[in-house]
Amino acid sequence: MSKNASALKVKLSSYDELFGAKAPAASDQIVNVTLSELHTFKNHPFHVNDDKEMEELAESIREHGVLxxxxxxxRAEGGYELIAGHRRKHGSELAGKTEMPVIVRDYSDDEATIMMVDSNIQRETILPSEKAKAYALKYEALKHQGKKSGKSTLDQVGEAAGENSKKVQRYIWLSRLSDQMLQMVDEKRLGFSQGVDLSFLSKKSQQIVADAIERSKCTVSMGQSAKLKEYEKKNELTSTVVRLILEEKNVHKRKFTLKMDKLSQYFDDRYSSEEMESIILHLLEEWKKTQEDIQ
Structure with missing residues (x-):
């Protein structure tokens, strides 16, 4: 990809990210602000990583500036609070720039939070912890505003990302996990559904479980996370109980066979065994996605 094409890609993605593919309003005043005057948004949940995409952004800024x-x-203390543009600020720093163009708006706390979340939530790659914290922030901001739109608050939260209220609720529950356990979810050492179960544990109990997972290097099944949640409800979740639950093994292995006379209703002689297996697995994967959406 040429440098001009790369710059155009950055420009288009930025429009989409900030304004839903719309350019800034004509009334907006753009000013150049020294980078040292730009301060991170309070409780900003999205990571700014020094990865390949950041390298490309910095190179584009180095050659073309912030598009x-x-x-x-x-800010009452002086300077400005960044609502959207944390990655562009860091890219500008890497590119050796000293200032960056910004639009100054007099947003309330709730308006700023909603804009901050919506301008980041459609990124291609978002960690579960980032989405969980962002949804929780936007949910509280919308509740504070108290505006009625005919949609539930949870639906409004997920609207920008195209997610339903049930999924949003589960992410908000996930945000109650400790940072240590959220990192486990991000690193896929702890499943999303298991993380939701464990979010119902107290901070003390979460620490006990996290320590047990780290110590034994074990994985947590859905059955185990459900048990941990149940014992927590009964105020019976102790270190010993956690250890015993996490040491449980699946004694009975599941064995399942599909008989050819049943499969012949759906596959004729043209399909090989490998083709049949591939189609069945594909359909099961689609079914799994629908189950995740309604959980």
């Missing part, structure tokens, strides 16, 4: 301004609001 789309960030969005900020004035």
């Amino acid at each position: 789309i301004p960030g969005i900020v609001r004035p």
Whole structure:
């Protein structure tokens, strides 16, 4: 990809990220602000990583400058709070720039939070912990505003990302996990559904479980996370109980066979065994996705 094409890609993705593919309003005033005056949004849940994408962004900024301004609001302590543009600020720093173009808006706390979440939530790669914390922040901001739109607050939270209220609720529950356990979910050492179960544990109990997982290097099944949640409800979750639950093994292995006379209703002689297996696995994967959406 040429440098000009790369810059265009950055420009288009930035428009989509900030304004839903719409350019800034004509009334917006763009000013150049010194990078040292731009401060991170309070409780900003999204990571700014020094990865390949950041390298490409920094290179684009080095050659073309920041194509789309960030969005900020004035701080009582001086300077500005970044609402959208944390990655562009870091890219500008890597590119050796000293200032960055921004649009200054006088947003309330709730308005700024909603804009901050919506401007980041459609990224291609978002960690579960980032999405969980972002949804929790936006949910609280919308509740504070108290505006009625005919949709539930949970539906409004998921609207920008195209997710239903049930999925949003599960992410908000996930946000109650400790940072240590959220990292386990991000690293896929702890499943999403298991993380939701464990979010109902107290911080003390979460620490006991996290320590047990780290110590034994074990994985947690859905059955085990459900048991841990149940013992927590009864105030019976102790270190010993946690250890015993996590040491449980599946004694009975499941064995399942599909008989050819049943499969022949759906596959004729043209399909090989390998083709049949591939189709069945594909359909099961689609079914699994629908189950995750309604959980």
